[in-house]
Amino acid sequence: MEADYVVVGAGSAGCVIAARLSEAGASVLLLEAGGGDRDPMIQIPAGVGHQLYNPKHNWMYASEPEPGTNDRRIHTPRGKVLGGSSSINGMLYVRGNPADYDAWAQAGCQGWSYDDVLPLFKRSETCRTGGGSAFRGQGGPMPVEPYRTVLPLTHCFVTAAQEAGFAFNDDVNGACQDGVSHAQMSRRGRLRGSTYRTFLARPEARRNVTILTGALVEGLVIENSRCTGLRYRLHGQPGVVRARGEVILSAGAIGSPQILQISGVGPAAHLRSFGVEPVLDLPGVGANLADHFAVRIVCRLRGLTTINELAHGWRLMREAARFALTGRGALTFGVTSAMVFCHSREGLQSPDIQLSFTPASYVFGKALALEREPGMTVAICAARPASRGSVMIASPDAGVAPTIRYGYLTDPEDVRVTCAGLRHARRILSAPALAPYYVSELRPGRDMVSDEDIESFARREGSSIYHPVGTCRMGIDAMAVVDPQLRLHGIEGLRVADASIMPCLTTGNTNAPTIMIGEKAADMILQDRRSA
Numbered sequence: 001m002e003a004d005y006v007v008v009g010a011g012s013a014g015c016v017i018a019a020r021l022s023e024a025g026a027s028v029l030l031l032e033a034g035g036g037d038r039d040p041m042i043q044i045p046a047g048v049g050h051q052l053y054n055p056k057h058n059w060m061y062a063s064e065p066e067p068g069t070n071d072r073r074i075h076t077p078r079g080k081v082l083g084g085s086s087s088i089n090g091m092l093y094v095r096g097n098p099a100d101y102d103a104w105a106q107a108g109c110q111g112w113s114y115d116d117v118l119p120l121f122k123r124s125e126t127c128r129t130g131g132g133s134a135f136r137g138q139g140g141p142m143p144v145e146p147y148r149t150v151l152p153l154t155h156c157f158v159t160a161a162q163e164a165g166f167a168f169n170d171d172v173n174g175a176c177q178d179g180v181s182h183a184q185m186s187r188r189g190r191l192r193g194s195t196y197r198t199f200l201a202r203p204e205a206r207r208n209v210t211i212l213t214g215a216l217v218e219g220l221v222i223e224n225s226r227c228t229g230l231r232y233r234l235h236g237q238p239g240v241v242r243a244r245g246e247v248i249l250s251a252g253a254i255g256s257p258q259i260l261q262i263s264g265v266g267p268a269a270h271l272r273s274f275g276v277e278p279v280l281d282l283p284g285v286g287a288n289l290a291d292h293f294a295v296r297i298v299c300r301l302r303g304l305t306t307i308n309e310l311a312h313g314w315r316l317m318r319e320a321a322r323f324a325l326t327g328r329g330a331l332t333f334g335v336t337s338a339m340v341f342c343h344s345r346e347g348l349q350s351p352d353i354q355l356s357f358t359p360a361s362y363v364f365g366k367a368l369a370l371e372r373e374p375g376m377t378v379a380i381c382a383a384r385p386a387s388r389g390s391v392m393i394a395s396p397d398a399g400v401a402p403t404i405r406y407g408y409l410t411d412p413e414d415v416r417v418t419c420a421g422l423r424h425a426r427r428i429l430s431a432p433a434l435a436p437y438y439v440s441e442l443r444p445g446r447d448m449v450s451d452e453d454i455e456s457f458a459r460r461e462g463s464s465i466y467h468p469v470g471t472c473r474m475g476i477d478a479m480a481v482v483d484p485q486l487r488l489h490g491i492e493g494l495r496v497a498d499a500s501i502m503p504c505l506t507t508g509n510t511n512a513p514t515i516m517i518g519e520k521a522a523d524m525i526l527q528d529r530r531s532a
Helices: 014-023 045-051 098-106 114-124 152-163 195-200 252-262 268-273 313-326 412-429 451-461 511-531
Strands: 002-008 028-032 125-127 142-146 179-182 184-188 209-213 215-223 226-234 237-249 293-301 338-342 353-358 375-382 390-392 403-405 438-443 494-496
Touching (some): 014 195, 014 511, 028 237, 098 114, 114 511, 142 195, 152 338, 215 237, 237 252, 252 390, 412 451
Parallel strands (some): 237 494
Antiparallel strands (some): 142 184, 215 226, 226 237, 293 438, 353 375
């Protein structure tokens, strides 16, 4: 089997790349280890909680015991389905801060400043959040929409944030990121907007694309320092595909370094320890893992409806009927309905804290099981964490999960920012707009006030919000894996294009930046195609 381009991973970036190459007339073979996305619990936004623990559509990774989290293993869901993690995520659309991309460019990644990538963000979207803006796009494949139904509790939170001193921001993806905003979602009407459904399922995008689902990539074919194809297994049968042009790895921050390492590209000593003969000693493969680590304030309240009540009994039946008849109601909700981007201290040029508000609360110790009593939750995370970890193979077998070590809270700065963020959240929750409804703080509890108390709580109960990046870092130094054109250092005919190439985390959720990476990768590939 042969194609102009072979793309590994039909996820947030891979579907974008395949679609754009196909639109330009190139033949594309797209391999996805998972299956189709027809499960209604994928398409209905409120089904997100089910998908986070569904092994049919989820790789269900777990970290090694993390010293920074009292030796707990941290659940790491990654999409194993058409659309990848854009088919199982919380659907939040957050581009990040302009300073994020300017920092990439200043570190040597020419062509990745905010001015460079803004046209790609605009091209990829159709903004339906109201009003026109020079920062927003129209006519792109990805619809970006506000919540169709906003609970009064969310409005109260937004007002409370303003009372606590955070300015209202009518567009978190516009001219400024700071302040409190209503959430924006990647959603097509009442349904989820994955990159498969929005980019690749369009007839004009699919005409030159062949998709193999259930295809597990077992290694790259590298001949004379050039990647010419790959080996895969489908329904137990081995196969080989060849690329006339290039192979593009878009398997994500966990999958892409694993595929490189089992193919002999990575830290040579580690590869040899698992019987893999090194093809290229590239020490940065699998290093630089970064993720957003969150702690949560959970409160009991009274007098306002929360998702908790709507998700049980006859109210759930009513919401299901409302969704079917009008496309509105609780089943259109994602995880977060409002967010605040703010600063841990004075003098910062851009926010380093993200607060995410959910008009719901969960049973402690049970994965996303909603309580029956009214509750609300604020998740707090250091938006630009300094702690780093790694992804390293645990076997030469592609079917064996790699070893994931996040290194959460190993940098003291992340602890300081987390403490500051929790105090900001408490100021909001104590503001007048929420006072009539606030009953008590269930976790961590109002007696947890010192930095030591908050740090102890974070290590005991904090968790990932599922934004791993950086394990095939873009750059020009010795630890970089790809250059600013996303070409692998030392191997021709091979690019990596997904969240793994980010030099550092963006300020916010990572799906929108990963879509942008797919757009930019396609542009660079097509430019080289035209030059050739």
